Amino acid sequence: MAKLPNPEELSKIDYAPPSKGWMDTPTEFKPGMFCHGSKPKSLETLEFPNPREWRPADVDWKLPENWKQILLEGIADRLKKYRSFRLFMDICVRCGACADKCHFFIGTGDPKNMPVLRAELIRSVYRKEFTIAGKIFGKMAGARELTVDVLKEWWYYFFQCTECRRCSVFCPYGIDQAEITIIGRELLNLLGLNIEWIAGPAANCYMKGNHLGLEPHTIVGNLEYILDDIETVTGKKIKPTFNRKGAEILFVTPSGDLFADPGTYTAMGYLMLFEELGLDYTWSTYASEGGNFGFFTTNELAKRLNSKIYAEAKRLGVKYIIGGECGHMWRVIHQYMDTWNGPADFLEVPKSPITGTVFENAKASKMIHIAEFTADLMKNGKLKLDPSRNDHLKVTWHDSCNTARGMGILEEPRYVLKNVVNHFHEMPEDTIREKTFCCGSGSGLNASEDMDLRMKGGFPRANAVKFVHDHYGVNMLANICAIDRASLPPLMDYWVPGVKVAGLHELVANALIMKGEKERTTDLRGEPLPGKEQKEESA
Template sequence: MAKFTTKPNELSKINLIPPQTEWMDTPVEIKEHMFCHPAKIKDLETVGFPNAREWKPTEEDWKLPDNWERTILEGMQSLLKKYRSFSLFMDICVRCGACADKCHFFIGSGDPKNMPVLRAELMRSVYRGNFTLAGKILKKISGARDLTVNVLKEWWYYFYQCTECRRCSVFCPYGIDQAEITMMGRELLNLLGLNIGWIAGPVAACYMKGNHLGLEPHTIKSSIDLFVDDIETITGIKITPSFNRKGAEILFVTPSGDLFANPGTYTAMGYLMLFHELGLDYTWSTYASEGGNFGFFTTNEMAKRLNSKIYAEAKRLGVKWILGGECGHMWRVLSQYMDTWNGPADFLEVPVSPITGTKFENTRATKMVHISEFTADLIKNGKLKLDKSRNDHLKVTFHDSCNTSRGMGLLEEPRYVLKNVCNHFYEMPENTIREKTFCCGSGTGLNASENMELRMRGGFPRANAVKHVHDKHGVNMLANICAIDRATLSASMDYWVPGVAVAGTTELVANALVMKGEIERTLDIRLEPLPGKEASEEVN
């Protein structure tokens, strides 16, 4: 009788069993579709980043500069000295494992080096080996190792498999912030020119033109003109937004992605409609034309440089305060870094809504208000006429973006807005929303297309929770307040939960917004027929 076995590697000659070696002895395998293309030379040179060159991640020779080890170790020493948080995070982890299974990339990929604790160990091991006495003497016994080319490759591969979402830090009893470790890792990699194109390109464009897409003033204006035409088709109302207008009360800043990529464009149309209806004295800027900040995914200094234009433009135009659109990492930067980097914004006033009189005390330092806070306040004070039934064809759930939830505690406002503009709203399970929200899987500049498999792995935990409410309640719209979410969750839904579309919260506000003098609406913001509204038209 033939001998049958359950051992998978005897089933055929295919090796199905993963390496059984310890992580430190398992060399990194750089796999296609898991990484983004390297940065282009011209983009790195534009912003003065060192060691720009042609190199390929899958080739053995990364053409590293001479003395690269010294560059990294000196860089590490400098960062340890500069940031006490980094120094603490290198020392205090007790490897309890509370974070291990909280990362969306680990959950979706099953790769142990995506466990936050292990991703951090990639760097801690080098820290121990070079900066601690125990590590220098005991070497591997104390979890220390030398910095080698393979270690460096491992850093590059895995620090670009972390979206700095900070979900793991919610569960860490010591509050270790893995995002900060990834940030330090990326700073160090940048010293050797090891950046990715999807980040370096937008950074260079933003540095030269003011926004990630590299849109020049006339292009921004003509793009918004197209929105204005569409809005007129939908509402019969002609909107005339202003650009770079000195003396406006409010400067409006939003991610440039929403000016071009669908479905973000519909959110941008929503802003235009809302502000017009309110008669808001505001202006767009074609210079501070980017709320997002991909510099944040390179070095602290670069992020600061790119951010500086927002206050500079507010000062130049002489506005009283700044209103910001829907974005994730943009708000982490604005809420937690901008004041320290480029403040104090003492030339601005503490924001007061001209419509409700509400003073946004929470923005006393930054003078910048989030569109969801602004809109929730309008609704709370009964300042908007809303026809929720225009969203009746939608069963909506809300995805908290990592940065607005964990980075600034913005949890209730978007929900309040959505519940006031939609009749059908359903929450995803508790351990997947609010401060425990799962990342879209494509943040921190990982929203390229060449790494789609990585993105789908990382996006699975979020999509799985969406699938649950899709199956249970028929949810067909995933609302959010983040431009990267809008750009990337569409692909994730298309793969994991077909039948669920993605929208910015302000798009749904605009759908429901009853504007003075508008024609009877038969189209939604996407110029699609509004279900039910056509029928009532026929009956009438």
């Protein structure tokens, strides 16, 4: 792996485009800017074409002989299936409003990371093969031949887009680069050109139910560690159930929450909240993944992975589903799940057993976000909270791309947060809500071999955190996304040392006063609570 340059070097960004036109500028595969190629085993598990050993840096990608025909037919097929794709190929006027909205362009200065140009990479081929003007005038009309070099360029840049949709907010026609990247990656997958960081977790999820490949007994085991930690902090022994038929609610969250901190602290939060409510719910080891790396692969694979959630809800006979904190998971649940795998007519409209609130907004899909659930509890005064337990934290809120721009869950988590912390400071307004910046590692790019890319892509996010860190002493970056919890800690260590990362429900559980709990002296991380430092030492 290439050595990561220091922040000072990395923030010297040259925005001047090269003197040669972009079609004549060959793509250079820079170390640290791309991920390993997919392994044959992963593709075989997923029943994907062209499984083989290959390396993106190699000249020969071992493509099938008729690769070009496969791709062109693939494009034609998707033009027929997606109005978005056909429209977005035709109507861009290249006004450039999207250019400096992309975190990868801001962080790299590479003109091919301007969303408009990333789209032109594929649009140029579309013109050549599917439009009259392109066929007649060729390069004059912005058209170009599909070659192996073009294909490599696609691969390099479609895996330098996190499908965050920020460009789409600013586009006067709503052209969404995420949609183009999604389709671009689908095309690449026709030739077996995925990255292992996506294909591996997707294969795990297909066979074992979750990205991390946790087998059923491991899930139970991991959760037991987490439960022990809860007991240490609160003195309470919680006994959740798994795969239990007849539970009222199925709870699904990203498997990252069960695996490593700070995600595990968020999982502690869910467990403590549900315990305190006496909620009749169950975990599933079969549908043990809320996230969906299939979504970063093909529409079909996303649907295949997602199918487990409804299937398990049906098998267990629950009434409805609550989903944990995750970004792209919620884009998928919110905008795709019911269409793919519904109708969920075997479930009931979600109704909080604690407050009686009926969640009309989920009356078709029957799945609600835990922040919606918790906000409702707090509004109805059903939780005893001591926000001063979070007084050692100065918190800011990171809206995740998918939940902000593919759903719009902005106020619920803020309401919850304000109920459980006393020190909350927003980042500058052009970097939050619908204008929020990606962590730089979304859409399956949170590998370790592409750290340069991640630190560059995460630069705008980190820079906004640095602003509130410098001005208000913010030391905690809260969010509702498992990829954020995995990828923001290294980003903070790199750009804004001293800022930690937490899921929303970790902070909820810190503040939650539970029945029969012992006097807490530490937060969920084992750090002394404010005012309890002395006691801790003397004890």
